[in-house]
Amino acid sequence: MSKSTAHYRPETRLVHSGTLRSQYGETSEALFLTQGYVYDTAEQCEARFKGEDPGFIYSRYSNPTIAMFERRMIELEGAEAARSAATGMAAVTTAILAPLKAGDHLVASRALFGSCLYVVQDLLPRYGIETTLVDGANLDEWQRAVRPNTKTFFLESPTNPTLDVLDIPGIAEIAHKAGARLVVDNVFATPIWQSPLALGADVVVYSATKHIDGQGRCLGGIILSSEAFIAEHIHNFMRQTGPSISPFNAWVLLKGLETLGVRVRAQTETAARIADVLASHPKISRLVFPGRADHPQAALVKKQMRGGSTLVGFEVKGGKQAAFRVLNELKLAKISNNLGDAKSLVTHPATTTHQRLKPEDRAALGISEGFIRFSAGLEHADDLIEDLTAALEKA
Ligand SMILES: Cc1ncc(COP(=O)(O)O)c(C=O)c1O
Structure with a gap:
């Protein structure tokens, strides 16, 4: 576990947070291209699977390079926990689908990236999750869309591509009064210009493919939230369904953060x-x-x-x-x-x-x-x- 860098300013956190230096003392973070891990004894292996020994098990679950990327993002964003994913869409889909079940209701701003709109409008209803699209700039529409079974509000701000800015604290307040959570896709704002969690959102998602890489090399995504949300809704879903990021891509993104x-x-x-x-x-x-x-x-x-x-x-x-x-x-x-x-x-x-x-x-x-x-x-x-x-x- 790396030391917390929460007391430093964001520029410093972008360079240092989450670094897990190996026994070789490398300056640049190591790229652990490994699928699995070996154990000293069968007892250690058993303890690892029971969660009693805190090491790595399999890179679909976690990996030292991926852990460094997640920790750097956690400390930058002011989140408690995070899970990275293979693409931004894997992160968005997991963040909104994993906590819901048939019979639940989701409200989303109409101004969404095309693939996010597909997930909300076409995919979720196929699994019995009701969805309503609203004009995100109109707080009354969010309020009117609330139903007894509303569990999630979802928006992006600024929106793609018309760059409208939605009132995150205002929408978070309506969501929380309704007993729902607010998920914000913060791709256009980047963590540099906007911190949705500090504004009242419960979950923030990124396509790290965009500014976090910033040099057109690889795809990636990340979900950031509270320890409880990640543990209850995301952790097991990602472990078992496998939309995991490649350690190589996590390394590229980790290095991208240094210059973000x-x-x-x-x-x-x-x-x-x-x-x-x-x-x-x-x-x-x-x-x-x-x-x-x-x-x-x-x-x-x-x-x-x-x-x-x-x-x-x-x-x-x-x-x-x-x-x-x-x-x-x-x-x-x-x-x-x-x-x-x-x-x-x-x-x-x-x-x-x-x-x-x-x-x-x-x-x-x-x-x-x-x-x-x-x-x-x-x-x-x-x-x-x-x-x-x-x-x-x-x-
Ligand atoms: C706002 C927004 N969210 C999500 C995504 C999906 O990201 P990815 O292409 O990494 O799956 C994109 C772009 O593709 C986007 O612009």
Whole structure:
């Protein structure tokens, strides 16, 4: 067990928390690529299985490299416990499915990443779990959706891709009065800009694939919560069903955490500069950037977030044709459905991440045919602005 680093500031925790140094005294955390573990005696093996000896048993359950990644995330997030998973979707699905049973009810914000929407709208009902989608920005809708069997509220904030910010403390209060828990997908905010547990959420989930890796290498996810929630609902589900992360990916993510603060700050500064240029651009009909005074929930951003976003959303005049023209003209920013990368990535949500939605549902969420999501990378801001303004000229 590593020593607690909870008294240090987040930047320090990102570098040091959770390190389990082996007998060789390595500087960089070791990568334990092993499926299993050997025991000195049959008695020790028996004690390990009984939970009386605190070592590792099998890497589907846990692994020293994975334990380091989980501990670093726990101390960064201010959680009591965590379980990592193979992907962000494995983490989301486990966090919302594992504690529920047939007859329970879940309420979720309608503005969800496409795969999360599939889990809520299509998958859970197949197993007898009722679900209701609400306009997440409207607290009355959360309240009205509550039923006697409501067990979970689920949201992401800022939302993907329109970057709306939802009132986490307000929604947590409604959930708790109803005897339900609030699960927050904090991918867009990152642990650098928002701490959902401190705002009243009960569970926080990440696709570590995004900013935590931040260099486009591997997938991963993590669920963070109280000791009781992880022990009661997550631990055994993950052990027995096996959506476990590879130790190699956990190692990449652990090393990614060391530079997370530096990267997210630099990418946010760049995104803010891009937003300022786009705000007055004649070819843009709508701009969303958490952190600007003209963001629809600017007051809420100030209250619950420590910074803006590495992403900018904007609508090009001229619909899909104009948006595609911009994407195709960009030389530096790459067309991709991913985000949070060192390389700037640009997405057309209506035809990719949210193409599964009915056109009327997309329109209700503000995902128009001309809407583009820009994930700022680590390139020089001036190069990105020149690239974007040149592409907009052609739109
Ligand atoms: C908000 C959000 N949640 C969850 C996921 C799923 O993560 P992963 O691709 O790692 O499964 C993504 C992106 O893919 C996302 O944008």
